[in-house]
Amino acid sequence: MKDMKKIRIKNISLTMTVVLFAVMFIFGSARYDHFLSLSTFLNLFNDNAYLMIAGIGITFVLITGGIDISISSTIAFTGVFMAYCLERGVPSFVVIPTALIIGIIVGAVQGSLIHYFKLQPFIVTLAGQFLMRGLCVVISEASIPITDPFFKFMALGRIPIKLGESKALNGKIYYYVLIFVVVLVAALFILKKTAFGRAVYAIGGSEQSAELMGLNVARCKIGAYIISSFCASLAGVVFSFYTLAGYGLQNMGMELDAISSAVIGGTLLTGGVGSVFGTAVGAMIQGIIQTIVTYENLNTWWTKVTIAGLLCFFIVMQRIIAVRAEALKGKTAAAA
Amino acid sequence: MGKNKLLTMRGISKSFGKAVIALNDVQFDLEEGEIHALLGENGAGKSTLIKVLTGVEERDEGEIELCGRSIHPRSTNEAQQVGISTVYQEVNLCPNLTVAENIYIGRAPRTRLGGIDWNAMTRDAKELLEKFDLRLDVTQSLDNYSVAVQQMVAIARASDIKAKVLILDEPTSSLSNVEVEKLFSIMRKLRDQGMGIIFVTHFLDQVYEVTDRITVLRNGRYVGTYKTADLPRVELVSKMIGKDYAVLNQALLEGKEEKKAAKRGDVFINMKNVSHTGSISNMNLKISKGEVLGLSGLLGSGRSETARVLFGIDQVTGGELEINGEKVHLQHPLDAIRRDLAFCPENRKTEGIIADLSIRDNIALALQAKKGLFKKISKKEAQRIADEYIEKLEIKTPSADQLIKNLSGGNQQKVILARWLATDPKLLMLDEPTRGIDIGTKAEIQKIVIDLASQGMAVLFISSELDEELRCCKRIVVLKDMERAGEVEGDEISEGAVMQIMAGGEEQ
C-alpha cells in the first residue's frame, strides 16, 4: 500500500514524458540518417526556445487552475510592435523593454478582470487573444523585416559546442537560448522557493483555502497571469530574434502548443500540480515531432494534428490516474 | 476572573440583502487565557459573528476592539496579522501541498538567500505535530491523510501562528473521542499560555468539559454570557432555543403518538451484502413501507454513502440490491427515480437547489425528469403543483416565481422536499434534512416525515443529531467504519444504546 501511495500523478507523468522523449529520439535516430547528432538535439532548443518560454509562463496560470489562450496573440503583437518601432528608428534598447512592459500590462488587466470581477478566464483571455491579434493587423497587415543590428546579433550569434571530432558530436546553440535557460531557472526558483510560487500551487489546490489561510490570492492570481503574458512577450522577443521579422498572423493557435507542452510535462489542467521543467521537456517533444514530420517530408499540418492527439492522450491518461488514485485512496480509507 | 480583556465586540449588526438580519446588536467579549463557548442553534448568528470577526464579512455596524485597539479586518489575512486565527468545520487546507507546507505556507522559514528553507520547514512541522502526538511524513501531500488528520493539521497551523485569539468553529465533528481529548489538552495548554479561544460547537458535553464561559446567541440576537460552572444544562438549552421549546415538544409528542400507531408494511428495499468500492461494504439493510428508518453513525461512517448507492449515484460493486422484490442495478439517479425513490442530499446548496431557477421549476424538475424529456409538464400544471406544495409545506414565499436562492435555508429545504414529494415516491431518503435550519422549520419537517410514513411511505432518515433520530424513528441502524454495526428498535431505542454501538460496544 505504502509504495502505491508514492506513485504520484506528477511523477508518473514526468517520467513518462522523459521516456517518451527518449523513445522518440531513438525512433528518429533509427529511422533517419544524420538524425542522431548533437546538433539535432541542440536545434530542439534553438527552434523551440520561444515555445518553451511561453509554455513556462502559461504553466503558472495552469497551476492556479486558470487558462490563458491569449499568449499566441501576445507573441505576434510583440513581434509586430517591435518590428514597426524599429522600422521607424526607435533603438532596440527602448523597444524591447517597452514590448515587455506591454506584456505585463496585458497580463495585469486580464488577471484583474478574472480575479476582481469573477469573469471566466477563457472568455477574458479569448477576448484578449482577439484584441491583441486585431491590434497586430491595425499596426501592419504585412510582415515587417527587422534589420536592427542588435536583433541581427542575437539572431546570428551562437556558441559552438564540440564534444568530439566526429561531425555528429558538433553543434551550436544561439545566444537567445540562454534567455530560455534564465527563464527556466528563474521559474524553478520562483515555484519552489518563494512564497509567491507556493501560493500559486495553493490557489490551484483550493482557492478558498488559500484565501482562508491568509494568502494574498489577488496578488498571486493576477501575478500568474502577468507572468504568463510577460513570458509570452519575452517569447515574442525571442521569436523575432529567430525570424528577424514581425508578422501579425504568426503563431496562430500556438496556445494549444504551449498548453500541450505543460500537460505533456505533467501539469494538471484542474490546477494544483505542475512543473516548469516538465513543460520544457513537453515542448521538446513537440519539437521532435516537428523534426520527424520534416524528415518524413509530410504536410506541416500533421504536426498540429499529432500534437493535438498527444494532448488528448495525456489528458485522458491523467484522468485515468486521478480516478484510480481516488479509488485507491477510498480503499485505503475503508481498510483503515 | 479579573484577567485582561482581550477582545470586545459591541453592537455588531449585519444583514444580507433585503430582509435577512443575521446579527442584530450582538456583543461578545473574550479574556486572556480563557476558552469561551459561542453557542446557539443553527441560524442563531454564530457563524456570521465569526465571519465578521475574521474579516470574511463586513459588519454593518458595531465596534471590535482587540487589546484595547479598534480593529477593522477586511480579510482573513488582515485578521491573522492582528492575531486572530481560525479553524473551520470543513478542512480549509490545500490537499495538493505537503503537510509541512500546509502548516507554514505564508510564513515559511527562509534560507539566507531568501528562498524557502524546506529542511527547516520539515523539521519544524515534525516537531509541532509531535506536540499533537501526530507522527506523519510531513513531506507527503495532505490528501494522503484522513479528514481527522487534516483537521488536526489545520489546528496545528492555527495554533502555531502567533495568535492572540484562536477561533475553533466546530472542529470536533470529524474527530474521534481520542482525538477530541487530544485537542482539548492542546486547547488547555494554549489557554494557560494566555491565548483566548473561541469555541463553537454543537456538543454540550464538550462545552462543559473544556470551556470557562458561554455566550449564547438566538435568532441573531445576544442572549447572555454566563460562567460555565454556574449555568445548568437545562437552562442553557432553554436559553439556546428560547420559548419555542415547549411548542416543539408538543408538536413532536403528537407525532410520536401517530408513529406508534403506524404499522410496518412490506419490505420495499432490501440490500444484501451491498458494497461500493471505496465507500460502503457488506451492507445489509431492509426498509419497509410505512416506517421511518434512522441511519446513524459518526461522520464518515457510511451514512450518506449508503443513500448514494441506493439512489444510483454510486454503483453497486458487490452484493445485491432489491427494490420491491425485484433485483435491480441502478446506473444513474434517474433509474432510482423511475423506481419511485427520492433523495434529499446533504449539501443543499451544491447538490439540491438550482439557485437561479424559480421555485416552480425547482419543484417540477425531478417529476419532469421522471416523465422524460418529451412529456413536458405544462406551465399551468407546474404552477398547480408548486402552489399545492407551497401551501401544504407552508413554504414562505410571495409566489412560485420567486428564485429559490432568495429563500431562507429552511424554505429551500422544503422546496427540495416538495420536488421529491411531487414525484410521488415510495421511498424518501433524507440526508441531514434539518441542518442549518431554524428550529421551527426543523420541527415542521420532522412532523412531515412522520406523517408521510404514516401514510405508507418508507423513509430513510439520516441525521447527525441523535435526538432528532430518536424522535422520528422507530428503528435505527447504526453504521461504523462503512459497515453496519448494529440496530436498535422500539423500546430499546435510547441515546445510550445508539452511542454504545457507535463506539463499538457491541463487538466487545
Added chain:
Amino acid sequence: MKNRLSKLSGNQAFWPVIIFLTIILFNTILTGGEFLSISIVDGHFYGRIIDIFRNGGKLMILAAGMTMVLATGGTDISVGSVMAISGAIACSIINGNLFPQLGGSVAMAIILAVCAGIVCGLWNGFLVSQIKIQPIVATMILLVAGRGIAQLITSGKIITINSDAYYFINGGYILGLPFPLYIVLFLVGLLLLFVHRTAFGLFLESIGCNQLASKFAGIKVNRFLLAIYTISGAFASVAGLIESAGIKGADCNNAGLNIELDAILAVAIGGTNLMGGRFSILSSVIGALIVQSITTTVLALGVPAAYIRVLKALLIIVICLSQSGKFKQYAAKLVSGKKHVRKEAVAL
C-alpha cells in the same frame, strides 16, 4: 429588474431588438435613407438590409448552437474549424477528389459534410462529458487539429468547384428572399420547437446552473452535454456549407476563421449569461444580426476591417462586466450610496 426581464422569457429579446433597430436607424440616417432601400431585380429582393440577413445567416446558425453550449457553462471555440472541415469535405466530394464513387453528388456532399460536423460535435461532447476536460481546452484541440484535418482532406490546396446546385445554398432565392434565410428559419425554428415543446429548455437551464444538483434530480447530464455539443457541431457544419457555397470553393485557412468570437459575442449581446444558466436562443439570433450589422456599419463608415476585431473584443469584455455581479457591486460602491439604494428599491 433583471428577474422580471428574464421571467418573461420573450423579453430577453427586448434590448437586442432595440439595439438592432437603433443600428439600422443610425445607418439609415448616415446613408440618407439609402440603407433601407430595397430594390427588386428579377423578382429577388436586393438591398443592404437583405445583405445583413443573408451574410448574417451563418452567424445566426452558429449563435443558436453556441447559446446552448454557453448555457451549460461551457464553450465551443472549434466552430470555425468545423466549418472548414465541412466545406472541405463537401467541395472535395463535389469535385470528385473524395469518394469519387459518389460521382460528385451535391446531396451526398451536403449529407456527409453535416455528418462530419456531427462527428466533430460528438468528439467535443465526448471529451467534455466523459473525459471531463474543460470545454475550452477540449474544443481548442479541435480548433487547431480541425483546420489541420481540413488541410489534409484538401491536400493543403484551395479548392474551387463549379456547381450551381451548390452555389444555391448561399446565393439562391426562394420567393424573392435569399436561401440562407430559410436555412436559418428552419434550423432555429426546429431548435426553438425542441426547446420549448419539450423539457429540454428546463433541463438545460438546470444543468447550466448546477450540474451536480441536476444529476441528483434525475437529469442525465452527460448525455445532454453530448447532445448539445453535437448540435453545435452540426450547426457549424451547415454554416460551413453556406460559407463555402458563398466563396464557391473551400479555403481551409480562412473558412470560419475567428468566427467563434462573433458567435460568442452574439450570444453575449443576446443577454445569455456566459457563466451558464438562463438563455434565449431567439435573443442570440438577434445578437448575431447586431454583430453582422455592426460589421456592415463599421465598414460603411470607412473604418479598416482590422479595427472591427479590436472593437468586438472590447465589446465582449464590457458585456461580461455588465453581467458580473461583482462588477455591479464595485460600480454600486462608486456611485454614491443613497442613489444606489434608491435604484435598488425601484428595481425591486
